[in-house]
Amino acid sequence: xxxxxxxxxxxxxxxxxxxxxxxxxxxxxxxxxxxxxxxxxxxxxxxxxxxxxxxxxxxxxxxxxxxxxxxxxxxxxxxxxxxxxxxxxxxxxxxxxxxxxxxxxxxxxxxxxxxxxxxxxxxxxxxxxxxxxxxxxxxxxxxxxxxxxxxxxxxxxxxxxxxxxxxxxxxxxxxxxxxxxxxxxxxxxxxxxxxxxxxxxxxxxxxxxxxxxxxxxxxxxxxxxxxxxxxxxxxxxxxxxxxxxxxxxxxxxxxxxxxxxxxxxxxxxxxxxxxxxxxxxxxxxxxxxxxxxxxxxxxxxxxxxxxxxxxxxxxxxxxxxxxxxxxxxxxxxxxxx
Amino acid sequence: xxxxxxxxxxxxxxxxxxxxxxxxxxxxxxxxxxxxxxxxxxxxxxxxxxxxxxxxxxxxxxxxxxxxxxxxxxxxxxxxxxxxxxxxxxxxxxxxxxxxxxxxxxxxxxxxxxxxxxxxxxxxxxxxxxxxxxxxxxxxxxxxxxxxxxxxxxxxxxxxxxxxxxxxxxxxxxxxxxxxxxxxxxxxxxxxxxxxxxxxxxxxxxxxxxxxxxxxxxxxxxxxxxxxxxxxxxxxxxxxxxxxxxxxxxxxxxxxxxxxxxxxxxxxxxxxxxxxxxxxxxxxxxxxxxxxxxxxxxxxxxxxxxxxxxxxxxxxxxxxxxxxxxx
Numbered sequence: 001x002x003x004x005x006x007x008x009x010x011x012x013x014x015x016x017x018x019x020x021x022x023x024x025x026x027x028x029x030x031x032x033x034x035x036x037x038x039x040x041x042x043x044x045x046x047x048x049x050x051x052x053x054x055x056x057x058x059x060x061x062x063x064x065x066x067x068x069x070x071x072x073x074x075x076x077x078x079x080x081x082x083x084x085x086x087x088x089x090x091x092x093x094x095x096x097x098x099x100x101x102x103x104x105x106x107x108x109x110x111x112x113x114x115x116x117x118x119x120x121x122x123x124x125x126x127x128x129x130x131x132x133x134x135x136x137x138x139x140x141x142x143x144x145x146x147x148x149x150x151x152x153x154x155x156x157x158x159x160x161x162x163x164x165x166x167x168x169x170x171x172x173x174x175x176x177x178x179x180x181x182x183x184x185x186x187x188x189x190x191x192x193x194x195x196x197x198x199x200x201x202x203x204x205x206x207x208x209x210x211x212x213x214x215x216x217x218x219x220x221x222x223x224x225x226x227x228x229x230x231x232x233x234x235x236x237x238x239x240x241x242x243x244x245x246x247x248x249x250x251x252x253x254x255x256x257x258x259x260x261x262x263x264x265x266x267x268x269x270x271x272x273x274x275x276x277x278x279x280x281x282x283x284x285x286x287x288x289x290x291x292x293x294x295x296x297x298x299x300x301x302x303x304x305x306x307x308x309x310x311x312x313x314x315x316x317x318x319x320x321x322x323x324x325x326x327x328x329x330x331x332x333x334x335x336x337x
Numbered sequence: 338x339x340x341x342x343x344x345x346x347x348x349x350x351x352x353x354x355x356x357x358x359x360x361x362x363x364x365x366x367x368x369x370x371x372x373x374x375x376x377x378x379x380x381x382x383x384x385x386x387x388x389x390x391x392x393x394x395x396x397x398x399x400x401x402x403x404x405x406x407x408x409x410x411x412x413x414x415x416x417x418x419x420x421x422x423x424x425x426x427x428x429x430x431x432x433x434x435x436x437x438x439x440x441x442x443x444x445x446x447x448x449x450x451x452x453x454x455x456x457x458x459x460x461x462x463x464x465x466x467x468x469x470x471x472x473x474x475x476x477x478x479x480x481x482x483x484x485x486x487x488x489x490x491x492x493x494x495x496x497x498x499x500x501x502x503x504x505x506x507x508x509x510x511x512x513x514x515x516x517x518x519x520x521x522x523x524x525x526x527x528x529x530x531x532x533x534x535x536x537x538x539x540x541x542x543x544x545x546x547x548x549x550x551x552x553x554x555x556x557x558x559x560x561x562x563x564x565x566x567x568x569x570x571x572x573x574x575x576x577x578x579x580x581x582x583x584x585x586x587x588x589x590x591x592x593x594x595x596x597x598x599x600x601x602x603x604x605x606x607x608x609x610x611x612x613x614x615x616x617x618x619x620x621x622x623x624x625x626x627x628x629x630x631x632x633x634x635x636x637x638x639x640x641x642x643x644x645x646x647x648x649x650x651x652x653x654x655x656x657x658x659x660x661x662x663x664x
Contacts, residue, residue, distance in 0.1 A: 044518035045489075158607050159382075188381035188545065189589040190604040196591075215518065218591030246595045259523035261552035263575060263590050270527050271552065274520040277488050 006176055006209045007033040007056070012069035012079070014051045014060070014233075021282045022066065025051035027233030027289075029069075030307065033177065038203055038210040040220040040241075042256075043230035044278050049213045052230075053179050055079070056211075057094055058086040073177070092122040095170035099182035101162035105154040111165045112138070112150025118172040137168040141198050160191035167198060174206060181213045196223050217260055221245055229253050232279045232289035235307055239316035249311055249318040252290045288319070296322055296329075341369040341405075342507060342539045343393060348402035350385075350392050360612045362388045364563040365402065367638065370507070375533055375540040377554030377571070379547060379586070383608055385563040386543045390509040393541065394426045395419070406507070424454030424503040429496050431512035436496060437484040443470070443495055444480030450503040469498040473528060490521035494528065501532065511543045526553060547590050551575055556644075559583050562611055562619040565638055566648040579647040579654040582620050618650070626651055 014026035026048040033039050043049045054060040055067050056078055071078040074093065078086065090096070098104040106114060115134035119125060125133070131150070138146035141164040154162055163183060170178050180199065184192040200223050203210050214220060220227055220241065227244040229237040229252065237250040248254045258272035276293040285291055287302040294301070305319040347365045354360035362385050370376050378386045391397040393404055395411055404411040406422070414422055427450065430436040437446055447469055448462040457465070467477035473494040484492060493513065500508055510529065514522045530553055533540055544550050550557065557574040559567040559582065567580040578584045585604040606623045609615055617635050621627040630650055638648040641656040 044520065160607060189547075190381065190585060191607065193589040193591075193603055216591070217519070217593055221593045222591040242595055245593060256519060257593065259519045260593065261523075261526070261548040262593065263548045263551055263587065264592070267552060267571075269530070271523040273523040273527065277490060277521060278518065280488065 003035045003037070005032045006035050006073070007211075008070075008072045009052075009056070010070045010072075012052060012055065012071065013067070014048070014055045015066040016051075017064040017066075018282070023282055024233050024284055026055065027284065029230075029233070029235055031228060031235065031238075033209050033211055034226075035176075035209055036203065036207045037225040038199070038212055038223050040212045040214060040224035040227045041230060042214060042217065042220055042227060044215055044256075046278055046280055047230040048233040049230050050181055051233075053096075053181060053211060053213050057090050057096060057179065058083060059090075059096070088122075091118055091169075091175075092173045093175055094177045094179065095173070095175040097163075097166045097170045097178065097180040097183050099185050101159070101166045101186075102154060104166060105162060107154055109153075110150065111152055111154065111157065115150070115165065115168050115172055118169045122173045134168070134172070137171055138165065140171070141165075141168045141202075142194060143168075158191075159187055160195060163187060163195050164198060167195070167202070171202060171206065171208075175208060177209045177211065178202070179211045179213070182215070183212070184219060185214070185216065192219070199223060217245065217257060229256070232284060234289060234319065235317075236290065236320070237318040238307065239313070239318075243313065243316040247312065247316075249316070250290075250320045251294050251296055251322070253318075255293075288321070298322075339371040339373065342372045342407070343370040343541075344368075344403075344405040345389075345393060346403045346405070348389070348392060348404065349400045350388050350397055351400045354612045358612060361614075362563055362611070363392060363399070366563075366565055368558060368565055368568075370539060370541060371556075373537055373539055374555045375530075375542050375553055377550035377557045378541055378543045378560065379545065379550055379557060380560035381545065381586075381608060383562075383611065384560040386560050387511050388563075389560070390428070390511050390541055390543050394423070394428055394509055396428070420454055424450065425506045427500040427503060427505040427508050429493075429500045429508060429510040429513040431515055434484075434489070434492065434516075437492060439484050441483070442480065443475075443482055443484070443487075446484075446495065447480070447499045447502050450499060454503045465502065466498075469502055472501075472532070473498045488521075490517055490525060493517060493525050497525075497528065497532070501536070504536075505538070507539045507541075509541045509543065512545070513542070514549060515544065515546065522549070529553065547587060559586070562609065562614055564619060564648060565646075566620065568638075568644075568646045570644060573642075573645055573654075577654050579641060579645065579652045580620075580649050581624050581626055581651075581653065584653060585623075585625075618648075 009031040012026055012029045015022040015024050029052060041049045056071050067079055069079060112131055112134045115137055116130035119130040119133055135146045135150050138149055143149045143164050184195050202208055224241045227241055228235050231252050237244055237253045248257055255274035261271060274293055288305050291297045291301040300321045305321050307317045307319040309317050345366055345368045348363055349365050350363040351359040351361050380386045392399050399412060444466050447466045451457040451462045451465055466480055470477050470479050475494055514525050542553055554571055556570050558565055561582050567583050578587055588603045604623055609622055615622050617633055618631040621631040636648050636650050638646050640646045641652055
């Protein structure tokens with residue numbers, strides 16, 4: 001992917017005050033989103049993927065949140081921006097689609113009104129013009145009968161329909177970046193396939209850059225161009241979809257991929273597992289955060305590993321100090337071919 | 338052929354709908370669950386799979402139909418006999434946060450079915466609980482703690498220990514690993530399959546995740562709008578599904594495989610309103626191969642090969658001759 005960077009995140013840290021101290025939800029992340037790509041941010045609960053994306057648009061600011069680092073978008077730093085400046089960016093240049101569309105939509109307003117309000121918040125249009133555009137957008141996200149849907153209240157719509165309305169709201173001002181936080185997690189597979197196809201079409205037709213936050217590796221395989229894998233607030237591996245999913249380098253990525261029971265191929269009696277559970281407390285090891293669960297841990301893991309290219313192609317980065325032969329063993333044990 | 342442990346016949350569940358109408362959540366379901374097998378029950382939200390699981394345990398009262406278990410009709414049991422029989426039938430829930438009473442100690446939560454349904458003494462229960470907590474990998478010392486001290490995966494192990502406490506013959510696991518992260522999900526799946534094998538359990542495993550179902554189930558049943566539309570062995574089902582809906586469901590699952598990504602949705606439209614289902618075949622409004630006959634004639638669930646049934650006029654797998662002739 002050689003196209004221009006749209007969003008550049010440098011040394012981002014997000015810490016939450018919790019009883020007993022500060023929880024390092026995002027612990028020094030560098031990340032670049034390029035024009036027109038779908039970048040998937042993958043991780044398990046508590047890995048910091050949502051904290052990262054919400055801090056980009058200032059949605060988790062507050063007295064108990066400490067954010068540092070930089071996120072450069074169109075020449076300005078989103079982390080340093082005032083709430084007033086962010087209000088001009090959110091919904092216009094950077095839009096967010098949440099997992100739970102029923103909670104994110106206003107239950108008292110019709111779907112069409114919510115989309116058209118989003119347009120009018122950032123553009124000089126009459127109500128009528130904005131409503132026409134809203135109906136058009138509802139059609140673009142694959143809603144059959146957009147006129148009828150525009151008149152419906154959120155509770156009258158199915159989960160898949162509500163998620164499309166959310167995406168239409170996201171697209172209302174033709175944003176450069178769409179942050180989609182688990183957009184299909186609450187949906188059934190047949191509806192998920194429909195919504196993912198919509199996201200993919202939006203990216204292709206509008207050249208929108210999508211930051212897709214998900215825990216589902218199948219969804220990543222379906223729509224991502226590039227993938228960043230998060231563990232305990234840090235990115236442990238990053239690269240093209242094909243590289244990360246099919247030539248994983250980090251033992252955590254290997255473990256994750258091995259834990260997913262596939263719908264074809266041989267059925268194994270026991271699934272490969274990652275021992276232990278993800279870090280949830282305040283403590284972080286000074287070295288590799290995955291070391292306490294890693295079957296290949298050794299002395300060198302006590303120093304914090306840098307995310308860099310250690311093998312293979314340019315742009316395929318990982319944060320594991322294991323030498324290559326040990327990784328090959330790790331892959332075979334993790335059930336990754 | 339293994340005998341059926343549970344036989345549901347014409348099982349019907351209805352909920353009150355709008356304007357005094359009745360919404361049919363289960364439409365005369367016939368289903369056999371064989372002794373010692375794990376039957377995977379799949380389908381999308383609202384298809385009735387949880388309702389079926391709960392109706393089999395009489396957590397939900399069926400409007401009509403029979404449930405044969407061990408020679409008795411569960412739907413007719415009352416009072417003490419029902420309570421005793423319930424010891425044989427247990428459930429593991431999806432939500433490891435909502436299904437455990439936060440104010441009680443783990444040992445009390447796990448012991449409850451033993452005390453209530455089996456009439457065990459306190460001492461007997463305490464001993465059994467310690468063993469169970471060891472069995473699910475938490476250790477006996479977990480008994481003195483309370484639910485909030487445990488992670489989601491650990492709570493699910495507690496739920497499993499509780500379900501096994503009364504030594505049931507039959508367990509319904511309703512989306513039992515769906516709320517867990519994938520690395521934890523694999524641990525709990527391995528635990529469940531070990532327990533099923535070691536204790537000779539019969540299990541109805543309800544899940545929307547076809548990869549998980551394929552991993553754990555011996556046979557698969559698919560539901561759509563309150564009906565069973567296909568029953569097949571795991572390998573038959575995943576190699577060549579016979580119902581067009583089963584095929585659509587399978588091909589909607591994102592696959593981790595190198596190569597081109599799919600960009601076309603495989604199934605148009607959404608689940609019809611169960612209060613106002615289509616005439617004829619319930620799937621025909623979304624079916625890519627539906628014909629006039631599908632509109633006028635509702636298909637029956639019929640056997641197209643030994644151990645394989647499908648509710649479709651145009652099954653994707655050819656019927657075997659000797660069976661097809663009886664149709």
